[in-house]
Amino acid sequence: KNQVEQSPQSLIILEGKNCTLQCNYTVSPFSNLRWYKQDTGRGPVSLTIMTFSENTKSNGRYTATLDADTKQSSLHITASQLSDSASYICVVSAKDSSYKLIFGSGTRLLVRP
């Protein structure tokens, strides 16, 4: 069964600190993996997308990694800001479906001053 699991469920950090969010997936055949940021009461917005051949991709203070062998991804946030407080959702696409996305349940991050 295609699944995406994220950890931790929630995380509280102090402003300026770094943090890493984890995503494990069992989707096969794998096409790509995307991290979304969802602010409270808003729709998800794409941060990064990674295909099978990519190991690392950065978007400002956000760096995503992908290990296709172990089927794991991480999202590292550097020098956190209050505006980073949001839910972060890991989403995987399978090659055998042109439209279906498999969503993780998200990690809720709270950055405190």
Place this chain on the structure above:
Amino acid sequence: DVKVTQSSRYLVKRTGEKVFLECVQDMDHENMFWYRQDPGLGLRLIYFSYDVKMKEKGDIPEGYSVSREKKERFSLILESASTNQTSMYLCASRIQSSSYNEQFFGPGTRLTVL
């Protein structure tokens, strides 16, 4: 930039009412989707539409129907709202040829059924 809008941010309805949630996208995307999002669960696909007047059931279509009369507009209909349909509803759109299956989301409608 792709813009996906939803008709209401918050909606409160009573059990048994017929509820319409509307979604509009301005980028001429062929595909449109309706999801619901509940705490502790990932987004779950209710219905999607490949193009005008075309629709297919997603993973949880029970209790819902959809309408797509125009390319830019995709409506989700709750024929008789029930309390277990209280949720956050998200609409998304996508260009048919998207090789990465990138979907663009609207801001969501938080529906409460009393």
